[in-house]
Amino acid sequence: MSSWTALVKSLDVSMFNEAWNCFQIEYKDYASVFTYIGNTWIPWKERFVFAWTGQTSHFGNNVTSRAEGAHGTLKKYLQFSTGGLREVKDNICLAIQNQFQEIKTQLASEKIRVPQKLCIPFFKEVINKVSFHALFKLQKQYLLANMKDYSSQCKGQFSKTMGLPCVHMIKEMNIEVLPINLIHKQWRIDTRSFGNDHHASLDHEDPFSSLISEIKEKYEKQPLMQKENSIRQLSQILGASCPLIFEPTLQPHKGRPVGSNKRKETSSTKREPSYFEVVEKAPRKCRGCGKIGHYRNKCPSLGEPTLLGTQ
Numbered sequence: 001m002s003s004w005t006a007l008v009k010s011l012d013v014s015m016f017n018e019a020w021n022c023f024q025i026e027y028k029d030y031a032s033v034f035t036y037i038g039n040t041w042i043p044w045k046e047r048f049v050f051a052w053t054g055q056t057s058h059f060g061n062n063v064t065s066r067a068e069g070a071h072g073t074l075k076k077y078l079q080f081s082t083g084g085l086r087e088v089k090d091n092i093c094l095a096i097q098n099q100f101q102e103i104k105t106q107l108a109s110e111k112i113r114v115p116q117k118l119c120i121p122f123f124k125e126v127i128n129k130v131s132f133h134a135l136f137k138l139q140k141q142y143l144l145a146n147m148k149d150y151s152s153q154c155k156g157q158f159s160k161t162m163g164l165p166c167v168h169m170i171k172e173m174n175i176e177v178l179p180i181n182l183i184h185k186q187w188r189i190d191t192r193s194f195g196n197d198h199h200a201s202l203d204h205e206d207p208f209s210s211l212i213s214e215i216k217e218k219y220e221k222q223p224l225m226q227k228e229n230s231i232r233q234l235s236q237i238l239g240a241s242c243p244l245i246f247e248p249t250l251q252p253h254k255g256r257p258v259g260s261n262k263r264k265e266t267s268s269t270k271r272e273p274s275y276f277e278v279v280e281k282a283p284r285k286c287r288g289c290g291k292i293g294h295y296r297n298k299c300p301s302l303g304e305p306t307l308l309g310t311q
Contacts, residue, residue, distance in 0.1 A: 054157030134187035
């Protein structure tokens with residue numbers, strides 16, 4: 001795994017070719033493994049090796065952890081996998097609304113807070129205008145720029161992938177106060193707004209009013225027959241007493257096929273009965289006549305109460 005990781009993290013094409021040659025020599029005795037890697041992964045090296053991905057702006061999103069985290073958050077709201085259609089829809093909407101409120105709260109906090117480590121003249125023009133995540137990335141580059149041997153710490157990919165000034169740019173441009181125009185708009189929080197203005201992403205327009213306008217626009221373009229059909233459908237919706245979202249129809253299970261010998265093994269955790277429990281449940285006979293069912297009653301043969309045993 002360490003050899004494979006070194007191969008994936010090759011900074012340029014020449015380093016990749018050298019690492020791949022070493023990999024072939026080191027694992028030449030493992031033919032099946034080497035064939036799998038050579039046929040399955042290496043043809044797609046431009047998609048995951050840093051020598052190629054380091055030339056593309058991905059803002060640090062080079063793994064699937066963000067999607068997996070989103071799935072994990074959604075599963076916390078769904079809780080179980082057997083919910084109805086309406087219940088699942090409501091939980092998904094609730095998850096999105098709560099996450100949106102968290103983003104707005106964090107955005108408002110970053111617009112007024114100033115971390116202690118960022119209270120330096122270098123960040124004077126970008127503080128409260130750029131996200132903390134980007135500012136902390138820039139702080140590392142700023143600290144590296146103050147080192148003597150900074151060239152070994154930067155290979156030029158940081159600026160291309162993150163959209164932020166790297167060590168070389170800070171040093172060569174002799175930047176004392178970082179200008180805002182060197183920051184990619186991905187990291188700008190001063191231009192993002194979630195209020196009631198027209199450019200807000202979620203709150204700028206009432207979704208119901210937008211839907212009504214769209215229906216009206218399409219209705220005016222329809223021929224006469226389709227207009228009558230559309231009016232009929234809308235009338236049914238307005239007069240309907242049932243919800244617009246229906247539960248799926250439950251299909252009855254056909255059961256085990258006739259003649260099948262495969263039976264599902266019991267998953268019960270109940271213990272098997274002890275011997276004395278088996279004896280107590282066994283049918284008891286009358287000591288007088290030997291018949292069953294005379295318990296605490298008079299035996300017709302003896303004419304008196306009998307004590308029943310297990311004979």
